[in-house]
Amino acid sequence: MMPINLRIRYDLSLQDLLDKRKAGFTLFKTPHVGNHYPNNLACAHLGIPLKVMDQTKGCLDRNFHPDSVIVGGKKTRITTSDTLMTHAVIERSVDPFNGRFQVGASASGAHMKALRDAIPSTEAMTMSEYLCDHEEKMMMLLEVMTGKDPSIWTRFVSSSGVTRNGRLSGGWERILASGICGIGGCKSGWVIPNIANILSDVTIDPSQDGSDRVYELSGPDMYKYIHKMIDQLSEMYDHVRRVLGWGLPEAMEFNIVPVSEMRFATTASRKQEMDDLIRTLCHFQEFESGVGERMKRASDKRAEITVVKLQRCGQFGKLRDALASIPEVLYDIYDGSYLTQYDLLALGEQLYVPEEATLLCMEQVKDMTRLLRIAASQ
Numbered sequence: 001m002m003p004i005n006l007r008i009r010y011d012l013s014l015q016d017l018l019d020k021r022k023a024g025f026t027l028f029k030t031p032h033v034g035n036h037y038p039n040n041l042a043c044a045h046l047g048i049p050l051k052v053m054d055q056t057k058g059c060l061d062r063n064f065h066p067d068s069v070i071v072g073g074k075k076t077r078i079t080t081s082d083t084l085m086t087h088a089v090i091e092r093s094v095d096p097f098n099g100r101f102q103v104g105a106s107a108s109g110a111h112m113k114a115l116r117d118a119i120p121s122t123e124a125m126t127m128s129e130y131l132c133d134h135e136e137k138m139m140m141l142l143e144v145m146t147g148k149d150p151s152i153w154t155r156f157v158s159s160s161g162v163t164r165n166g167r168l169s170g171g172w173e174r175i176l177a178s179g180i181c182g183i184g185g186c187k188s189g190w191v192i193p194n195i196a197n198i199l200s201d202v203t204i205d206p207s208q209d210g211s212d213r214v215y216e217l218s219g220p221d222m223y224k225y226i227h228k229m230i231d232q233l234s235e236m237y238d239h240v241r242r243v244l245g246w247g248l249p250e251a252m253e254f255n256i257v258p259v260s261e262m263r264f265a266t267t268a269s270r271k272q273e274m275d276d277l278i279r280t281l282c283h284f285q286e287f288e289s290g291v292g293e294r295m296k297r298a299s300d301k302r303a304e305i306t307v308v309k310l311q312r313c314g315q316f317g318k319l320r321d322a323l324a325s326i327p328e329v330l331y332d333i334y335d336g337s338y339l340t341q342y343d344l345l346a347l348g349e350q351l352y353v354p355e356e357a358t359l360l361c362m363e364q365v366k367d368m369t370r371l372l373r374i375a376a377s378q
Contacts, residue, residue: 002230003238003241003250004233004234004237004252005251005252005253006226007256008223008256008258009215009257010257010362011361011362011363012215012361014042014262014358016361018047020213025213025214025215026209027049027217028048028050028051028205028215028217030051030053030218030219030222031050031052032053032061032066033056033064033112034063034064034065034066034111035068035069035070035336036340037064037333037338037339037340038264038266039261041118041344042264042265043217043259044121046353047121047123050122050123051130051201052112052125052127053126053127054085055182055192057081057082057084059082063219063221063333066111067079067080067088069097070343071094071340073337075337078090078094078110082162083161083162084163084181085107085108086108086157086187088106088107088161089104089107090103090104090106091103097114097345100113108126108128112126114345119341127182135184138183138192140244142180142192145195145236145239146168146171147172148235149232150168150171152193152195153190153193155190156178156189156191157188157190159187159188180192195229195232195233195236198233199240201216202214202254203240207247210247212249212253213252213255216255217257217259218256218260220333258362259362261366261369262365263329263369264329264353264354264357265351265352265353266326266339267339267344267347267352268350270326274329274352277329278357280318280322281368282356284318285367316374316375319371323375330376
């Protein structure tokens, strides 16, 4: 067995994950700073901790559009697109939030405050805040990783937030001389590599929780690229465990749960429409799950196929009707027109997440989204 046992988990629901946390296992989601789409709002609302990555740029981040504010389905630029969000400042105010966006203030700070104001119960901290809270262990981790493989360092940021690519020439002493952005108050220096951030997820957090399992909720990207990193992560984990100890187990179970399709969250005033949609989807899935057994029992399979096709058309008709009442569930994060924390604030509404949706495993959720897309295309 590898030191890190990677598992992509479609068999878990959001409620299962909350139960894992209650049982003492490490659990969190790692979205980016910016405009949080309904999936992330739902996780925040339910009490899943968020480690919000703020070392991102608007020109590169097509999921969270951190250089803008999204409200009412429209994007308004508030800061430059090519500046690291740890450095980006607000350049213009946004209606109806003129008091919320002070020119010259932190754009990242404004996004985070809006998230916390919209969902007061959320447990969210930026990676910069995480580094402040865990600076000693993070420095130890980075030093050991650098000794193992200095080539992990590939990006440098200026005090103005402009990044450039480059390879480390030298060792840990060179890193210390240049500084690490976010450590010890440094606004310039080396940008902590992604592999180090992920390794901290399976070392620093579990060492505090006394856990041998990590459940990390993935958006639309991480669960796809993590396989390419797992060999290096495993090697680094084993090295760090041997050098630092920290009470880490010889093998860590790293569960990545793709949750981005769990999009069933809306404003409280649209509770009925969302409930109707979930109910219709569940009935459709029950119908589909029974088709195989019906075909086995059918004495005239051709006739049964005809009946099933007609009934399936009827199911799609009901689904189209339900979807017509709440079409926003089929949001596309790339176009930046989805429901955000700013909509909740502008409307003065709370978020609604159907309990039934929290009990669905991600495989069921993925299938529901497939059915929705088919219905929308007909």
